[in-house]
Each structure stands twice: as structure tokens, then as C-alpha cells.
Amino acid sequence: MTGAVPSRHKDIADDLRNQITTGRIRPGERLPSEADLADRYRVSTVTLRRALAVLQGEGLVEKIHGKGNFVRRPHRKIMYVGGWGTLDPWTAAEPALRVTVRSATVQAHGHLTTLLKVSEGSPLTELSCISHAGESPQGLARIYIPRDLTPVGDFDDTSSCWEAATRFAVLGPPPAAVRETAYARTPTPDEASALRIGHAAPVLGITRIATDATGRIVEAALLVFPGDRVDAVFATQLMTDERQIQA
Amino acid sequence: MTGAVPSRHKDIADDLRNQITTGRIRPGERLPSEADLADRYRVSTVTLRRALAVLQGEGLVEKIHGKGNFVRRPHRKIMYVGGWGTLDPWTAAEPALRVTVRSATVQAHGHLTTLLKVSEGSPLTELSCISHAGESPQGLARIYIPRDLTPVGDFDDTSSCWEAATRFAVLGPPPAAVRETAYARTPTPDEASALRIGHAAPVLGITRIATDATGRIVEAALLVFPGDRVDAVFATQLMTDERQIQA
DNA sequence: CAGTGGTCTAGACCACGAA
DNA sequence: TCGTGGTCTAGACCACTGT
Numbered sequence: 126m127t128g129a130v131p132s133r134h135k136d137i138a139d140d141l142r143n144q145i146t147t148g149r150i151r152p153g154e155r156l157p158s159e160a161d162l163a164d165r166y167r168v169s170t171v172t173l174r175r176a177l178a179v180l181q182g183e184g185l186v187e188k189i190h191g192k193g194n195f196v197r198r199p200h201r202k203i204m205y206v207g208g209w210g211t212l213d214p215w216t217a218a219e220p221a222l223r224v225t226v227r228s229a230t231v232q233a234h235g236h237l238t239t240l241l242k243v244s245e246g247s248p249l250t251e252l253s254c255i256s257h258a259g260e261s262p263q264g265l266a267r268i269y270i271p272r273d274l275t276p277v278g279d280f281d282d283t284s285s286c287w288e289a290a291t292r293f294a295v296l297g298p299p300p301a302a303v304r305e306t307a308y309a310r311t312p313t314p315d316e317a318s319a320l321r322i323g324h325a326a327p328v329l330g331i332t333r334i335a336t337d338a339t340g341r342i343v344e345a346a347l348l349v350f351p352g353d354r355v356d357a358v359f360a361t362q363l364m365t366d367e368r369q370i371q372a
Numbered sequence: 373m374t375g376a377v378p379s380r381h382k383d384i385a386d387d388l389r390n391q392i393t394t395g396r397i398r399p400g401e402r403l404p405s406e407a408d409l410a411d412r413y414r415v416s417t418v419t420l421r422r423a424l425a426v427l428q429g430e431g432l433v434e435k436i437h438g439k440g441n442f443v444r445r446p447h448r449k450i451m452y453v454g455g456w457g458t459l460d461p462w463t464a465a466e467p468a469l470r471v472t473v474r475s476a477t478v479q480a481h482g483h484l485t486t487l488l489k490v491s492e493g494s495p496l497t498e499l500s501c502i503s504h505a506g507e508s509p510q511g512l513a514r515i516y517i518p519r520d521l522t523p524v525g526d527f528d529d530t531s532s533c534w535e536a537a538t539r540f541a542v543l544g545p546p547p548a549a550v551r552e553t554a555y556a557r558t559p560t561p562d563e564a565s566a567l568r569i570g571h572a573a574p575v576l577g578i579t580r581i582a583t584d585a586t587g588r589i590v591e592a593a594l595l596v597f598p599g600d601r602v603d604a605v606f607a608t609q610l611m612t613d614e615r616q617i618q619a
Numbered sequence: 620c621a622g623t624g625g626t627c628t629a630g631a632c633c634a635c636g637a638a
Numbered sequence: 639t640c641g642t643g644g645t646c647t648a649g650a651c652c653a654c655t656g657t
Contacts, residue, residue: 132626158642169628171418174644182558182572190643191635207454208608303608309556309576309599311429325429327574327599329556352556352574359606361455361550379645405623416647421625437624438654 137166137176145185145196152198156186159194181323184353188323200354203263205331207305207359227253230272237269240334240345248272255319262320265349274343300335300343307331307357312349320351327352384413384423392432392443399445403433406441428570431600435570447601450510452578454552454606474500477519484516487581487592495519502566509567512596521590547582547590554578554604559596567598574599 144150156162163173177194180186187195233247241249254266312320312328320328333346350357391397403409410420424441427433434442480494488496501513559567559575567575580593597604 134626160642169630170643171629171646172627175626188643189636191637191641193642207606208610299610301610303610305606305608307554307576307604307606308602309574311572311574325558325572327556327558329554355555357554359454359552359554359608361552361606363455363546363548363550381645407623416649417624418627418648419646422645435624436655438622438656440623 133166133168134172134175135179137162137168137173138179140166141176141180142183142185145180150196152196154196155192156194156196178323178325182326184322184326184351187321189321200258200263203258203350203355205329205348205350205355205357207331207357208303223257225255225257229253231269237345240332241269241271241342243271243342250275263351263354265316265319266346268344268346270344271342299337301338302336304334304336305331305357305359306333309352316349320349322351322353329355329357331357380413380415381419381422382426384409384415384420385426387413388423388427389430389432392427397443399443401443402439403441403443425570425572429572431569431573431598434568447505447510450505450597450602452595452597452602452604454578454604455550470504472502472504476500478516484592487579488516488518488589490518490589497522510597510601512563512566513593515591515593517591518589546584548585549583551581551583552578552604552606553580556599563596567596569598569600576602576604578604 141150141156150156157165159170159173159177163170166173166176177186177188181188185197187197189195229251231249231251233241233243233245233249237243237249238245238247241247243249248271250270250272252266252268252270254264254268255262256264256266308330309327310330311325312322314324316328317324317326322328329350329352331346331348331350333344333348334342335344335346337343388397388403397403404412406417406420406424410417413420424433424435428435432444434444436442476498478496478498480488480490480492480496484490484496485492485494488494490496495518497517497519499513499515499517501511501515502509503511503513555577556574557577558572559569561571563575564571564573569575576597576599578593578595578597580591580595581589582591582593584590
């Protein structure tokens with residue numbers, strides 16, 4: 126197609142990728158320092174860093190400022206199950222899965238009022254969750270629930286809410302309908318550092334709106350997952366009649 | 373939280389972003405050359421290019437080698453509707469929406485055999501679709517249908533299949549169930565050039581498997597959308613009983 | 620050809636992490 | 639303090655686009 130563009134950094138990325146995937150450099154191991162690698166490949170540090178950026182974007186390498194570049198442990202792909210609004214049971218049962226939840230009361234503002242269809246300033250319970258699988262951050266969630274629907278009790282390790290949060294499941298009253306919007310984007314700086322991914326690594330976002338039988342919104346959840354670790358699956362049973370509705 | 377890291381390129385990106393979003397630089401317009409901008413901001417070309425890379429990742433700027441940096445025309449977010457397996461009707465009705473379909477007969481191999489649960493070498497019809505909204509590529513689709521289920525007739529502009537492809541809808545016999553997996557990743561080089569996005573711009577991918585009442589897979593579709601232009605929405609009605617199924 | 624973006628260099632200085 | 643990654647420079651050379 127197009128002429129081959131000389132790009133030393135891609136060659137280097139290819140070489141390092143091979144060394145990683147063939148096991149010559151093992152998961153968790155630290156790569157030689159960037160200065161060393163630059164020397165070895167006879168390139169400038171800038172070029173070498175571009176090569177590492179490629180691998181970081183692929184989720185193969187994790188950079189830690191002041192410590193070095195590390196080969197990421199390969200992770201089984203986690204499944205977020207749509208409709209259920211939960212990580213798949215197998216994943217959620219993982220013993221190494223730790224979740225940190227921070228709860229706060231906030232007032233609805235801006236986007237939140239639109240999402241929850243509440244008036245500006247309405248009291249909401251905000252749950253900030255971060256889920257780790259072993260060392261690696263695995264997902265972020267910010268869940269908003271109208272204050273009057275919030276289950277009583279603290280979100281400590283023993284509460285059922287904590288259990289639900291572990292699975293990123295819908296909190297609050299059982300919903301009658303769930304609407305989930307999935308999108309792909311780059312992480313915000315906050316998300317990038319929280320998830321320990323590059324600023325260019327794609328994240329899979331899911332905005333989940335749960336409504337009860339009366340149509341009232343009982344929960345809005347903003348979920349963010351590293352793109353290389355999480356897929357979202359949605360299953361639909363179609364009545365043959367349903368297909369007629371579509372024009 | 374963390375100390376402010378000096379990063380001139382982010383400041384520049386912020387400034388340019390403001391100029392774009394406030395309309396001081398208009399959609400379709402060409403930015404000053406990188407050399408000019410580097411001069412104006414008193415930075416090196418490398419730093420300025422990092423700033424532009426940020427904006428490109430956000431989908432605000434399109435770089436064209438040898439021509440310049442252009443402000444991308446803002447696009448309404450397109451909705452892919454899960455379950456229905458189609459772009460939303462409003463979008464699909466867009467008159468400016470053009471679709472190019474190329475059909476071929478291929479033999480199942482590798483991943484395809486797993487996806488479609490057919491044996492190696494089974495004949496499949498492959499439809500390669502690319503959808504444009506005006507100038508901008510908007511989505512790619514590769515759809516696979518078992519040869520014996522393929523509707524007869526060519527996929528010309530007048531066929532109903534072409535109409536369905538326009539909406540990225542499920543082809544072949546009406547399915548009884550659809551399973552869609554959504555993921556976020558960076559584009560392959562092919563996808564990046566076909567969609568005219570950067571190699572680091574996130575894409576939203578959807579793998580769609582449609583099965584008939586007997587459980588036979590009647591279609592597998594691999595859809596790829598630019599992350600900044602397409603969202604996917606999935607709606608679920610929950611019977612109260614359904615919630616019990618979950619352990 | 621001239622003008623544009625794409626890649627690379629050799630070195631400087633700053634910020635973070637662990638002794 | 640030292641070794642690490644993070645940012646930046648001033649300039650060179652290559653590749654693509656249009657005249």
C-alpha cells in the first residue's frame with residue numbers, strides 16, 4: 126500500500142515485544158533502564174521511549190516513574206455482563222479481587238442532573254470504587270444513588286452493598302430496566318494514574334442507568350475499565366414479534 | 373494530589389483546544405504549520421507535536437502528511453443500538469450516509485471457526501462494509517454468514533441486504549438471540565487509515581453473534597467504530613424473577 | 620521545486636523512589 | 639544521594655503534497 130516509513134522505534138518495539146511474548150523477559154520483571162536500552166539499540170532516549178510507549182499502549186509494559194519499566198502480568202480478560210450489571214460470577218468470585226469503596230454525599234450538579242433526571246442540588250450518595258485484581262487496578266466506578274433510596278448502613282467490608290460493589294453490580298432498589306451505553310476513549314489523567322495505564326491507552330466506559338417500575342431512576346453508574354483487560358458482553362433474546370417493531 | 377508536573381505541551385494543547393472549541397479556529401480550517409506554531413509558543417517542534425498529538429487523540433485535529441493539521445468537523449455522536457443490531461434509525465436515515473459493500477466467498481479459518489462454530493474450511497460469505505457520513509468514515513464492518521444461509525442476489529444498491537448493511541443490521545435469517553461483546557482498543561494500521569484516525573485514537577469494537585432458534589449461528593459480525601464518534605447503547609428489561617437467577 | 624508533517628539525535632534539566 | 643523515568647531543546651534529515 127504505502128511505502129515503508131522508516132521508524133526505528135517500531136522495530137525496537139517489535140523486538141521487545143518478541144522478547145516479552147516469547148518469555149525471554151518474564152512477567153513482573155523489570156526491563157533494563159531506558160538509558161541502557163537506548164545504548165543497546167544505538168538510539169536516543171526519545172526514540173527508545175517512543176518504542177516503550179507503543180508497548181505501553183498495548184498493555185505489555187507498565188511504566189513506574191522512578192522505578193523502571195515492568196512487563197505486565199498477562200491478565201485473563203474480565204467480562205462485564207450487561208443487563209445484569211455485574212462482572213461475570215467467575216471473575217467476581219476471584220479471591221484476589223479487592224475493592225476499595227469511598228462513600229460521600231454530594232449535591233447533583235451539571236451532568237449528574239441530566240443523567241439522574243433530578244433537579245440541581247438534589248442530595249445524592251456517591252460511591253467511588255476502585256477494584257484491584259492482585260496488584261493491578263482493574264476498574265473504576267462512580268455510582269450515584271438518590272439520597273432517599275440509599276440503603277442504610279455503612280459500606281464496610283461486611284455489608285451487602287460492599288459485596289455488590291465488588292461486582293460493580295447495581296446498588297439500591299432492584300431495577301426494572303437497565304440502559305447501558307458503552308464507549309471507547311482515552312483516560313483522563315486521573316484515570317490513567319489510578320488504573321496505571323498510559324495516557325493513550327484506550328479505556329472502555331459504560332454509563333449505566335437503572336430505573337424502577339415507575340420509571341424513576343434509582344441509580345446512575347459511571348464505569349471505566351482498562352481496554353486491554355475488560356470486555357463487556359450483552360445478550361439479547363429476541364421474540365420474533367419484537368423484530369416487527371423496527372420500521 | 374500529585375505535584376504539578378511541568379508540561380508545556382499540555383498547556384499548548386489546552387490553548388489550542390480553547391481556540392477550537394470557542395470557534396476561533398473553525399472546523400475544516402487548517403492550523404498554522406507546526407514550525408509556525410512552535411515559533412509562536414516558543415517551543416521546539418517535538419514539544420509542539422506532542423501537543424497536537426493530544427488533540428488528535430481527542431479527535432479534534434486531523435493530521436495530513438504534507439498538507440497540514442486540520443480542525444475536524446464535529447460530528448454528532450452516532451448510536452449503535454445493541455440487540456437490534458443496528459445504528460439508530462435516525463442515524464441510519466441520514467441521507468448523507470454512504471456505504472460501500474464488498475462481498476466475497478471465503479473459507480472459515482482460525483478465529484472464524486471459533487466464532488461461527490463451524491469446521492475449518494466451511495464456505496462463508498464475507499461482507500466488508502465501510503460507512504461514510506459525508507467525508508468522514510464512520511464505521512467498518514466485516515460480516516460473516518454461512519454460505520448456505522446467504523440470501524440470494526447481489527449486494528447492489530437496491531437490494532434489501534444493502535439496506536440492512538447500511539444500518540450495520542443483522543443479515544441472514546432473523547435471529548432468535550444476539551450476543552454482543554464490546555471492547556476498546558487501538559486500531560490496527562489498516563483500520564487507522566480506513567477510518568482516518570490516529571494510531572493511538574481508541575476504537576469501539578463490537579463482536580456480534582446471532583443465533584437462530586435451534587442455536588445455530590447465522591451471522592458473525594466484527595464492527596469497528598471511531599471511539600469519538602460512536603457510542604453503543606444496550607437496553608434491558610428485567611423481569612423481577614430474572615434477578616433470582618443470578619447466584 | 621517549496622512547504623508541510625514524520626522521525627531522529629545528543630544532551631540538558633526536572634521529578635520520583637529507594638536507600 | 640543515586641538511579642530511575644519525564645520533559646524539553648535546537649537542529650538535522652526524510653517523506654508526502656502540491657505547483
